[in-house]
Structures are given as structure tokens and as C-alpha cells.
Amino acid sequence: MTAVPHPSAPQPERQVEPRIGARAVCEGLVREGVTTIFGYPGGTVLPIYDVLREFPLRHILVRHEQGGAHAADGFSRATGGVGVAIATSGPGAINLVTGLATAMMDSVPMVAITGNVPRALLGKDAFQETDIVGIALPVTKFATVVMDPDEVPFAVAEAFEIARSGRPGPVLLDFPKDVLQEETRVPHPEPYELRLPGLLRPVRGDVPEADELTEMIAAAERPLILSGHGVQIADATDLLSQVAERSEIPVAHTLLGIGNIDETHRLSAGYAGMHGWMHVNKMIQQCDLLIGIGCRYDDRITGKTSTFAPNAKIVHVDVDRSEIGKNVRTDLGIVADAGDLLAALLRRLPQSEPRTEWMAQLASWREVSEARSWHGSGAWREGRLSADYVVDQIGEATDHQATLVSDVGQNQMWAARYFGFRKPFHHLSSGGLGTMGYAVPAAMGAALGAPERETWAVVGDGGFQMTMQELATLVQDQIPVRIAVLNNHRLGMIRQWQEIIYDENYHSAELLGPDLVRLCEAYGIPAWRATRPDEVAGVIAEARKAPGPALIDFHLDEAQNVYPMMLPGKGLSDMVEGAAE
Amino acid sequence: MAARQTRPAGEADAIHRRHVVSALVVDRPGTLNRVSGLLRARSFNIESLTVGTTHEPGHSRMTIAIRGDDGHLRQVLAQLERLIEVLDVTDLTGRPHLELELVLVELTPPRGTADKRELEGVLASAGGEILTRDASVWRARLTAAPDAINRALEALRSHGLRRLVRAGAVAMAADSSSDIENGATPE
Ligand SMILES: Cc1ncc(C[n+]2csc(CCOP(=O)(O)OP(=O)(O)O)c2C)c(N)n1
Numbered sequence: 009m010t011a012v013p014h015p016s017a018p019q020p021e022r023q024v025e026p027r028i029g030a031r032a033v034c035e036g037l038v039r040e041g042v043t044t045i046f047g048y049p050g051g052t053v054l055p056i057y058d059v060l061r062e063f064p065l066r067h068i069l070v071r072h073e074q075g076g077a078h079a080a081d082g083f084s085r086a087t088g089g090v091g092v093a094i095a096t097s098g099p100g101a102i103n104l105v106t107g108l109a110t111a112m113m114d115s116v117p118m119v120a121i122t123g124n125v126p127r128a129l130l131g132k133d134a135f136q137e138t139d140i141v142g143i144a145l146p147v148t149k150f151a152t153v154v155m156d157p158d159e160v161p162f163a164v165a166e167a168f169e170i171a172r173s174g175r176p177g178p179v180l181l182d183f184p185k186d187v188l189q190e191e192t193r194v195p196h197p198e199p200y201e202l203r204l205p206g207l208l209r210p211v212r213g214d215v216p217e218a219d220e221l222t223e224m225i226a227a228a229e230r231p232l233i234l235s236g237h238g239v240q241i242a243d244a245t246d247l248l249s250q251v252a253e254r255s256e257i258p259v260a261h262t263l264l265g266i267g268n269i270d271e272t273h274r275l276s277a278g279y280a281g282m283h284g285w286m287h288v289n290k291m292i293q294q295c296d297l298l299i300g301i302g303c304r305y306d307d308r309i310t311g312k313t314s315t316f317a318p319n320a321k322i323v324h325v326d327v328d329r330s331e332i333g334k335n336v337r338t339d340l341g342i343v344a345d346a347g348d349l350l351a352a353l354l355r356r357l358p359q360s361e362p363r364t365e366w367m368a369q370l371a372s373w374r375e376v377s378e379a380r381s382w383h384g385s386g387a388w389r390e391g392r393l394s395a396d397y398v399v400d401q402i403g404e405a406t407d408h409q410a411t412l413v414s415d416v417g418q419n420q421m422w423a424a425r426y427f428g429f430r431k432p433f434h435h436l437s438s439g440g441l442g443t444m445g446y447a448v449p450a451a452m453g454a455a456l457g458a459p460e461r462e463t464w465a466v467v468g469d470g471g472f473q474m475t476m477q478e479l480a481t482l483v484q485d486q487i488p489v490r491i492a493v494l495n496n497h498r499l500g501m502i503r504q505w506q507e508i509i510y511d512e513n514y515h516s517a518e519l520l521g522p523d524l525v526r527l528c529e530a531y532g533i534p535a536w537r538a539t540r541p542d543e544v545a546g547v548i549a550e551a552r553k554a555p556g557p558a559l560i561d562f563h564l565d566e567a568q569n570v571y572p573m574m575l576p577g578k579g580l581s582d583m584v585e586g587a588a589e
Numbered sequence: 590m591a592a593r594q595t596r597p598a599g600e601a602d603a604i605h606r607r608h609v610v611s612a613l614v615v616d617r618p619g620t621l622n623r624v625s626g627l628l629r630a631r632s633f634n635i636e637s638l639t640v641g642t643t644h645e646p647g648h649s650r651m652t653i654a655i656r657g658d659d660g661h662l663r664q665v666l667a668q669l670e671r672l673i674e675v676l677d678v679t680d681l682t683g684r685p686h687l688e689l690e691l692v693l694v695e696l697t698p699p700r701g702t703a704d705k706r707e708l709e710g711v712l713a714s715a716g717g718e719i720l721t722r723d724a725s726v727w728r729a730r731l732t733a734a735p736d737a738i739n740r741a742l743e744a745l746r747s748h749g750l751r752r753l754v755r756a757g758a759v760a761m762a763a764d765s766s767s768d769i770e771n772g773a774t775p776e
Pocket residue numbers: 415416417418419420442443444445467468469470471472494496498499500501502
């Protein structure tokens with residue numbers, strides 16, 4: 009295939025003062041509203057570092073490029089903006105990949121900038137050369153090498169547009185070093201000048217299919233909304249509550265749908281899925297109309313698809329057409345922005361009577377399922393430190409207003425179940441990829457993006473050890489992240505699977521960790537340890553007073569499991585419950 | 590845009606068959622990689638994939654022949670459509686379209702007139718023509734729809750077929766209202 013002349017080929021009347029590609033990159037970032045970037049220098053990106061001081065861009069020097077990518081992701085998720093990460097060629101670029109894949113799976117807008125070897129050396133196995141675009145293709149929404157300084161202004165503007173439009177995702181721009189060093193006179197494009205014919209943009213405005221959905225709602229006796237991340241991406245959480253109130257339909261949420269509705273709202277059903285609340289899963293199995301909005305019906309929600317929501321007509325609303333019908337049978341699929349669909353429903357739905365019977369059913373199931381969980385069981389009153397109590401106490405202490413970034417494993421499920429979320433953009437987690445090591449760096453980005461909120465990372469001892477080098481970044485930049493390590497001295501979720509599924513054949517589930525309090529001392533981070541329930545509230549209060557980062561090492565009961573649990577290959581009606589305490 | 594009664598991928602009653610897909614794409618390095626990578630990630634085996642420029646500068650058209658379940662494929666095509674490099678994707682299967690393939694073959698020359706006449710008949714059945722002939726080898730071209738090509742190649746096995754090069758299918762929608770060359774998405 010031959011190369012197309014880039015649309016940015018300079019038109020004489022629109023030339024600007026020449027500046028090098030590196031400056032054009034930074035100008036582009038500033039024009040996109042970027043204030044903070046997470047990066048790590050190296051030979052091929054030094055032209056950018058050489059001019060960085062000239063721009064109002066705060067550069068956070070991370071300790072590993074994976075941390076930079078997660079921080080950019082956390083910045084995006086907490087703010088609804090587009091986070092930026094920078095890495096050098098070769099190893100630096102490759103270290104971004106886990107973070108790109110994490111963002112891709114969770115539809116997080118992000119722009120990654122990498123340097124590469126000069127154009128003349130591309131493809132010659134030059135020092136630190138890697139085909140990062142080739143590597144990144146399947147884990148990005150878009151990735152490209154910018155081969156001409158004249159392309160830089162368009163490339164940067166288009167990258168941001170691609171990252172945030174429609175279904176968002178990460179974009180990678182790879183710049184050969186000499187492209188950053190050579191001059192261009194091409195100006196930055198205006199939004200209307202962008203040439204992105206292949207970019208799918210949702211049709212905005214009224215959604216005619218809402219007619220049919222309105223009729224389905226009118227005919228339903230036991231409707232349920234299952235709300236996902238798409239509701240927050242569309243910034244439509246208020247509309248969601250309004251639709252729920254108008255139609256008197258309870259609202260369940262997925263892991264990334266946490267915050268779609270205040271958990272204390274009378275119509276909030278709760279967290280659904282593999283480790284979701286039993287009462288919510290029962291509702292999914294019993295409802296006669298399931299309205300999925302901005303969710304993927306992924307396997308952590310559905311379990312065995314053939315037994316999923318057997319009594320329901322299934323509606324699937326998503327901005328991405330390729331999601332509809334991908335995983336579950338769909339009676340009505342609607343391709344639309346979640347906010348547009350909800351607004352369209354509000355225009356059509358009459359005020360419904362309370363669904364007394366259905367809500368009473370929910371209440372009685374809820375009573376049973378809450379009593380069966382550790383939370384309801386009161387195990388913590390018997391002197392054992394249980395994770396749910398710790399998470400609950402963080403929620404209480406912060407009045408449920410903190411940004412909570414969870415890692416992956418049991419800690420993630422405890423955070424999802426017990427914090428008590430009230431607002432959107434306050435819960436961040438790697439839902440789709442399940443990336444251990446996400447929490448601390450992502451919390452770093454979240455704290456910088458939303459400094460008005462207190463930021464907590466809830467992380468297992470395993471995941472903490474994957475990216476704990478970012479402690480130094482937290483200190484150097486005095487980023488006030490409070491880290492709650494839920495320390496069970498185990499890869500807890502692995503231990504749980506081996507206990508329940510592999511006949512207690514434990515292998516590699518036990519892991520040694522450092523003395524976290526002394527580790528923090530070495531970094532100059534105030535730290536506490538708690539081993540008993542009566543210590544929990546006190547250490548949380550102390551940690552909240554720290555001006556910069558702080559850490560609490562919560563020594564948990566080592567055998568605590570997350571219940572209920574849907575076993576692999578099983579369905580939502582077939583969950584393992586913990587022994588009632 | 591309502592999608593009705595879609596079935597999840599992999600359901601038992603899904604129809605597994607050959608599909609011919611036409612995709613209008615942006616002509617730049619990486620596009621082919623991105624398209625084939627997506628199909629690979631979903632474990633589709635590509636029967637053939639051709640790419641060529643179009644009458645519009647900067648656009649290429651791909652014809653992809655592929656086997657798969659209807660529902661599964663429909664979902665993958667929606668994923669293809671989502672790629673920034675892809676402007677339009679149309680599954681031509683089940684709608685009027687033209688499909689042709691070019692094949693070059695190398696043959697041991699026929700021995701005797703009867704053999705030669707039969708060979709010419711086979712070639713004619715697939716839009717064929719002999720391009721070069723000398724004492725030791727003949728080379729010919731076939732241009733026809735895949736079925737005719739397959740039948741002719743099968744017949745050529747008993748007529749000294751020694752080597753062949755297939756170009757892969759090229760296809761074009763042939764509805765009266767076809768407007769896909771301009772990137773419009775027929776629904
Ligand atoms: C990078 C990565 N490697 C492996 C896994 C598989 N995995 C999922 S949960 C888990 C255990 C996590 O242990 P820990 O971080 O201590 O959290 P806990 O479950 O004990 O709360 C592992 C190994 C993963 N999700 N991510």
C-alpha cells in the first residue's frame with residue numbers, strides 16, 4: 009500500500025513559526041488541556057524532556073513505565089479527562105503495555121507517547137528499537153508511528169479525539185527521535201480539520217428505540233436495570249437515577265458500574281456478578297426484564313450464559329455495536345450513548361407506581377444475603393480482623409466521599425462490596441484485565457487528577473509488591489495517597505480457589521513480604537500496622553492526618569474468603585455461600 | 590439500529606459457512622496488520638484476503654473470504670468496523686454480489702489432441718486462457734467465480750497440473766442501489 013500524503017502537508021497561508029517536533033508535541037498536549045504527564049526518560053524521548061520546562065506541564069517521574077501508564081489511567085478515570093504517559097523506545101515502551109491493555113479493556117481514554125529510533129534506523133534492530141506499534145495494536149484503540157514532523161500537530165490532536173470519542177480507549181503515538189528534533193511549520197488543527205473518517209461516533213440525540221423499550225417496561229412486572237461503566241463514561245448517572253425513580257425500577261451495577269447510583273438510594277440493588285451480592289444475582293435470575301445499560305454482559309457478570317437471566321427479556325444498550333449479542337442472547341439491542349438513551353426514556357416514561365411486591369422481594373433477599381456475609385456476621389467483633397470491616401471503616405471515616413482505587417484479588421471484591429459508594433468516578437479498579445499492581449500507581453494518578461478528594465488505595469500484599477516502587481514517586485512528589493494493604497500474607501484469591509476448587513491443594517499461595525512499616529520508614533512514609541479490630545478506626549484516623557502519602561498494614565485473618573462466589577463454569581443461580589457465622 | 594434476537598457467539602444452531610466480506614479501509618501502513626490481527630485474535634482462519642487501491646486516493650478495498658458462524662462473524666465485523674483504519678465493512682454473503690478469482694497454473698503439455706481438447710474445455714469453463722506454451726511446460730490463467738475455479742482446478746489435476754498460484758477472491762456488491770464505494774453503510 010502506498011502512503012497517503014498527510015492532510016497536514018503545509019499550506020503556505022497557514023504556516024506558523026518553525027519549531028521542532030518535540031515542541032509541537034508539548035504544544036499539542038497543552039492545547040488538549042493536559043496539565044500532568046507521567047513519564048520516564050530515555051534516549052529517544054530526550055528531545056521532549058529538553059523542552060518540557062517551557063510548557064505548563066507537570067511531569068511526574070514514575071519509577072516504572074507500567075506505573076506511568078496506570079497513573080495516566082487513574083488520572084483519566086478520576087477526572088473523566090485524558091491521562092498522558094511518556095516512555096522511551098524499547099524497554100520503556102514495552103513496560104507501558106500492561107497499562108495500555110488495562111485501559112483498553114476498561115474503555116479508558118489515555119494517550120501514550122513513545123520515542124523510537126531515528127527513521128533511518130527503523131527496522132534495523134538499532135539499539136533499543138522495538139516495534140511498539142506492532143506490539144500495541146491489539147491493546148490500543150489506535151496506535152501509529154508519526155513519520156514526519158509535519159504530521160505531529162495533527163497526530164497529537166487526532167490521538168486525543170480518538171481516545172475520548174465514542175467508546176473511549178488508549179492511543180499510542182510513536183515518534184522516531186529525529187521527528188522530534190526536526191522542525192515543522194504546520195499549525196495545530198482546529199477540531200473541524202481532523203480527518204478521522206473511520207472513527208465511529210455515536211449518533212447523538214433522541215433514540216427512537218426507546219419507544220419499544222418503554223413498551224417493554226410497561227409490560228414488565230419485575231424489571232431490573234444492570235448498569236455498567238458506560239453510564240459513567242457518558243456522564244449520565246443523574247439521568248440513571250431519574251429513570252429509576254420515574255419507572256420504579258431497581259438498579260444493579262457491575263464492578264465498573266460502582267457509583268452509577270448512590271448505594272443508599274432506595275432503588276439501588278447493589279453489586280452483581282461472580283462475587284456480587286446474592287440478592288442482586290437472585291434478582292437477575294428472577295426478573296422478567298433485564299435492561300443492561302453500558303455494560304458488556306461479560307463472564308464475571310453472567311457466569312454460564314445459557315442459564316443467565318432465564319426468565320427475562322434481555323435488553324442491551326451500548327455505544328459499541330460490536331458488544332451487542334457478543335455474549336448473551338439479546339431481545340432488544342440499542343446502539344446508543346447511555347445518556348442519550350436514558351434521556352430518551354425520561355421523555356417517554358410515565359411516573360410508575362412503586363413496585364411493592366418486587367421491592368419487598370429484594371428487601372427480604374437482601375436481609376438474608378447481608379446477614380450471611382462476614383460484614384453482617386459480626387466476625388470482627390470476635391477479635392478477628394476481617395477485610396470487610398477494614399473497608400467498611402475506611403468508608404465510614406471518609407464519609408464515603410474518598411476516591412477508592414482497588415487492586416485485584418480478594419481485596420478488590422471486598423472494596424467493591426463494603427466501601428459503600430455514593431458517587432461516580434470515586435471507584436477505580438482494573439475490571440476487565442484484572443491487573444495486579446494497578447492500585448498504587450492508579451491512585452497516584454487519581455490523587456493528582458482529583459486533589460480535592462481524599463484518595464485511598466486498597467491493595468493486597470501480592471499486588472502491592474508488584475508496583476510498590478512507586479512509593480518513591482509518592483514521596484518525591486508528595487502525592488497524598490493513603491494505602492491500605494489488606495495483608496493476608498497470601499495471594500488470597502489464589503488461596504481461595506485452591507481451597508474451594510482444587511481440594512485445598514495450596515501451591516504458591518503463600519508469599520513472603522517485607523515488613524511494610526519498616527519499608528515505609530526507609531521511604532520516609534508514615535505507616536501503621538493493625539492486627540485487631542479495635543485498632544482499625546485509630547490507624548485510619550492517623551493516616552488521614554498525614555500531609556503526604558501514608559500506609560496502613562492491616563494484618564488480616566489469613567483464611568478469609570470472599571463469599572458468595574460463582575464457580576467457573578457455573579451460573580448465577582448456583583453460587584457458593586460462606587458458612588453462616 | 591435495533592438489533593433483534595441476536596444470539597450469543599458459539600450457539601449450537603449457528604450457521605457455519607463461507608463469507609465474503611468487503612472492507613473499505615484507509616491506505617496506510619499497519620491497516621492490513623490491524624485487520625488480520627483482529628481476525629487472528631478471534632481464531633478465524635482467513636481463506637483469502639486481497640487488497641488494492643480504489644478510485645479514491647487514500648482508500649483501499651479489501652476482500653476477505655473467511656469461514657465462520659453467521660452470528661460470530663457479524664460480531665467480529667462490528668469489531669472491524671470499530672477500527673479507526675476501517676471506513677466500512679459489508680458482508681456480501683447472502684446479497685447480490687460479483688466474485689472472481691484469478692489463478693495462474695503451470696501444466697505438463699497435453700499428449701495428443703483429445704487430451705488437448707479436454708484441457709481447453711476445462712480452461713474455458715473457468716474463464717481460462719493459455720498464456721505461454723513450449724515443449725516442456727504450458728502456463729495458463731483462470732478467472733472465474735470460486736466454485737468454477739475449484740471445479741476447474743480439480744479437473745486440471747488429471748491434466749498435468751504442476752503448480753498453481755491463487756490471487757484470492759475479489760468481490761463487489763451488485764445490488765441496484767449499491768453505494769458502498771463511497772463508504773456508505775448499507776444496513
Ligand atoms: C499481574 C497479575 N498476575 C496474576 C494475577 C492472578 N491473580 C489474581 S488475584 C491473585 C492474588 C492476589 O493476591 P493479593 O494481591 O495479595 O490480593 P488478595 O487476593 O490476597 O486480596 C492473583 C495472583 C493477576 N490478576 N494479575
